[in-house]
Amino acid sequence: MSVSSLRAPAHSFTEQFVQADQLANQYGTPLLVLDIDRVRENYLALHAALPGVTLHYALKPLPHADVVRALDALGGSFDLATNGEVDVVAQCAVPASKTIHTHPVKRVADIEHALAYGCNTFVFDCANELHKFAPYNHEVELLLRLSFLNEDAAADLSKKFGVTPAQALPLLQQAHSMGIRVRGLSFHVGSQTRDPHKYVAAIEQCKEVFELARRAGLPAMNTLDIGGGFPVSYQNDNIDIDIDSYCAPIREALAQWPQTTHFIAEPGRYIVASAMVHVMSVMGQSLRGGKPWYYMDDGVYGAFSGRVYGEPAQRFYTLHQAPEQPCVLAGPTCDSIDVITEHVNMAQLQDGERVFTANMGAYTWTTSTDFNFFAKAPVISVDSALSMAQLG
The missing domain is CATH 3.20.20.10 (Alanine racemase)
Incomplete structure (x- = not known):
């Protein structure tokens, strides 16, 4: 058999994104939230x-x-x-x-x-x-x-x-x-x-x-x-x-x-x-080739480094519902290859708005760099057994 056999996940991604959004209020972005x-x-x-x-x-x-x-x-x-x-x-x-x-x-x-x-x-x-x-x-x-x-x-x-x-x-x-x-x-x-x-x-x-x-x-x-x-x-x-x-x-x-x-x-x-979600924010935006470009505060030199060497592509979410349009998500560095994806549909984003990604636990934090002196996303561990969130 193949991976076509599937089951519903134990956690709602919406709940995870809301939690990540709340932690980002305290710790800033970019941020990785690890669910122990x-x-x-x-x-x-x-x-x-x-x-x-x-x-x-x-x-x-x-x-x-x-x-x-x-x-x-x-x-x-x-x-x-x-x-x-x-x-x-x-x-x-x-x-x-x-x-x-x-x-x-x-x-x-x-x-x-x-x-x-x-x-x-x-x-x-x-x-x-x-x-x-x-x-x-x-x-x-x-x-x-x-x-x-x-x-x-x-x-x-x-x-x-x-x-x-x-x-x-x-x-x-x-x-x-x-x-x-x-x-x-x-x-x-x-x-x-x-x-x-x-x-x-x-x-x-x-x-x-x-x-x-x-x-x-x-x-x-x-x-x-x-x-x-x-x-x-x-x-x-x-x-x-x-x-x-x-x-x-x-x-x-x-x-x-x-x-x-x-x-x-x-x-x-x-x-x-599946134990880690990621949250990043829009640094700025422009219209290039008739398509919105959003410059995020994380990219392929950071938590999305896996995109360079063939890691599976993740999906992107916001916490508000609105009509979607094709756009580009670019990373923060001054390097032209620092583009997370050129083919994604998202609601119109504002400067400072947060974008969330699920399934970010493998080959993200561990392969991140601080190229161009953009700091890699820190990890916040959330553990209900300890009733706490801690920076690690």
Whole structure:
């Protein structure tokens, strides 16, 4: 099945925009409002859809301490890829036993930094990486990353990392000869994977590699990491993906494995994308080529940086209802490429008026810059469990 299976969202976007508008009165714009309740709901929904799979939240799309603390309190685990991400979970007092380090290419100093924290499970995908682990062969456990190309994905991560199943056995044998324990295999079917059967095909091929390793007399592997890529709806802001239906074929594929197998997933975008809304204001306006241009106080060097490298396009809203007209939303910098969108219909805007965007939790704040010395949008965390909003 595909992402055509949908459900109503847990929160009204109108309510979120009203809340963001109220916070903007206090903190100004641009502003990102992070709903920690929604982070919890997304995590628990995926946890229920993949029973028996340990969810390691991938910090890459939103390495925010409030997200880490909320997921840690729910019993969640974490997927790290850099020294900075190691430092975030360490500062949040996350036990190192709940973390894995999944960047396939690392400096020796990166390995040592993670080991000093206590994280000892790493990913590799080539012989060069194995040699970096040789001095630590009694401390580390590895996962070999496999590559499964997916042209349908928003970002095909197998183009940059992973080996084919046919290349796996020689690397497993080399690791064994070096006294390095390989716990199992990992893969990532690509960002925004619309077809869950991509996971199924990868899971089945991984099972064949497990069997090849067994026949070769290698030490038994017991871990399969199915990566991330669980999709989020962007253009259909009023509906969410039914993650339970989406994961049904994945559950069926995993049920064919021995009960002793430890399954891992690395969700990132799915956990946080829908948990943050953005608010920005009109700095000024002009009429260019017969079309209104609105110059906003955030743009593609800020929270909309993903538009430059292929992130899904979001929709834009105001809090008042009026006839819409084609217009352009441009960013604040003195760079001509700083245009958020040239093709959008909106009600006529006034200087200082606020524009809202949903689904802004992934690859927005974390990829923002302060180019031209326009400050990146701060994050306000809203948490009903604490009955508070805090700048973070």
